[in-house]
Amino acid sequence: MKNLITFYLKRRFFSRLTLILGLVVFRACGFITHADRLSETETKQTVYLDESCSFLAEQLISRSNIYRDTKNDTDNNCVLCYEDGWILTGKQITEELIRQVENDVRAVESEIYLRKADLVEKEFIERYKKSFTVSVKNNKKTDVSTLVVSAVFYLILTYSNLISNEIIYEKSTHMLDMIICCAGERAHFFGKIITAYLSLLIQGTWIVSCRFFWLVIRFSEDHFRGLLELAEGYVDTQNIRLNGESILLLGLLLIVSLLFIQIVMMMVTCMFRDSEEAATFQNVYYVILIALYYLFVIRGGPIEGSTAIELILSYVPLVTMIFMPVRVLTGQAGSLDVIMSIVITTGVLAVMVELILPQYKKLLLRK
């Protein structure tokens, strides 16, 4: 089995394509670590001025090019209005933008009042205190649960078909007979699973190393200030309740669940005679996964409170890796729940392997 695993790993990683992909990952990590600078140049936010603040529109527009006095196409931008104080309404409003608007409004108002001849100093101070704080409304940020679910779905899509595609290749090249003949079906079964995990580990290590390298560089540049500001603008981290123990347990749950999905996919793929049959199934599988994902995103995730169905699904092996992390992130489930989910998944997995293994050869070599 050791030889088989070594061979599978060599096949996966010792190629020009893998080397190129490795470099792409390295570059991608660099881009992610400097994402704030990319967004700075490309997605500078525009502040639309409502009619309620027309009295200082001209000055604000002349002061900075982020202000516009039209209300057209305001869907993706923010609007500044005045209703007993300054209100900024919109999506993904960064702290930086709020500070800039506050500064600009303060400066323009000061200018206007200072120009007035009958200005009473006390009145100005009162007005200054009252009005120059900008409050934010409807600032929609991406909640972390959606991000986590996206990552989990990505992992499922990437890794669930990894083994099955290899089996199909071996079947279509008739190499499977040779391997089974030489190494046996047991070695093949466990060899595939171990290889998949070692691949995950190797790829994960490479990605983490790249990230670490770029983070060190970023830390030396600005102590992550820009990145943190970006995250603050886009990601809602207020509801997150996560600690080291939870992260560790969720990681374990992810590994066990991926193993579960891989074995299910492996067994399903074994039944197919060729790549055409497998592709038909995989297409349906991908469509279902994507449909589930969009359903989750449209619903906004279970951040507002789990329903009974979601509660049950968070313990069901095939979908636990989607629902449990979200429940943990929102503080609706604790370490004990994750442990229970791991135990259930492992138990079902053990029973499944016990039942499946005797049938594996038969299914695998089906003609």
Add this chain to the structure above:
Amino acid sequence: MENISFSVFLRIIQQLLTIKYQEINMLAVRDVQKSYGNKTVLKGISFTAPKGQIISLLGNNGSGKTTTFRCIMGLSDCDKGSIRYNGRPIERKRFGYLPEERSLFYDVPVFTQLKLLGQLKGADSEEASLTADYWITRMKIEEYRNQIPLRMSKGNQQKVQLIICLMGKPDILILDEPWTGLDQNNIGIFRDVLTELKTKNKIILLSSHQYQPVQEICDRYLYLKNGELVINETKAHLLEMPQRIVEIEHDGRFIYQGKEAVRTTVHGRIVKLWVSNDETAWAVMEKTRNDSSVISARKRKLTINDLIEVSK
């Protein structure tokens, strides 16, 4: 009463020992049956293959040859019957298998995949490398050592396939259509290799539709017809058979009217007469000598082809 029971017991033991003894140094296939759905592919076939023999399994397409091989190697489970080597169930690592279809990693260099499959069969890295290099040289494909099979001809791919089969020093070789895609020169190389392996006491089971090389190198011929073993004949016995075949080539006017032939077949302008012995064959040839329609007449011993023709 006690004596009777004891004698029965002794007889059972004796029979068991006999079976065991008989199965030593050979592959024994006993009453193997296999069905796919409602279709019975193998209908209880039995034969033995002793060490140091080349056995051919012949038959038309769909007669059950590949299924027999797969059952022997445990790649398919047989519904009934047993397959044993040296009186024991077979370990799969004892086999070398050359499947009918090309079974190669097309993007992995020849030497790498030979080494891997050798190691999977239990050889250590050095041993697998040495064996791979030996057979690469023996098969005259040194220039393709580090080449990927995708860029090789069918014949050379088949050579690689045979080397894979020989990796790990197997006791039993199963070759499903080994001569497919080979030219006469390479058929010769394969024949020499198989003869060499025979002298090394390997059991070689092969199937083929090319009867010429089969006739030359095989010690026993098995013929399958619709899942039934209808011929199980040794080459030695076939050669010892007194029957002869007289082949008469004629110009189209010849009609055989004698009573010597036990069986007559016509293939275009060649009439094949199956006669009981050598003397009768001489007599038939003598009779045809004066016939103006006969171009040539010759006698020969029986071949496996003749037996198959009869069984059809």
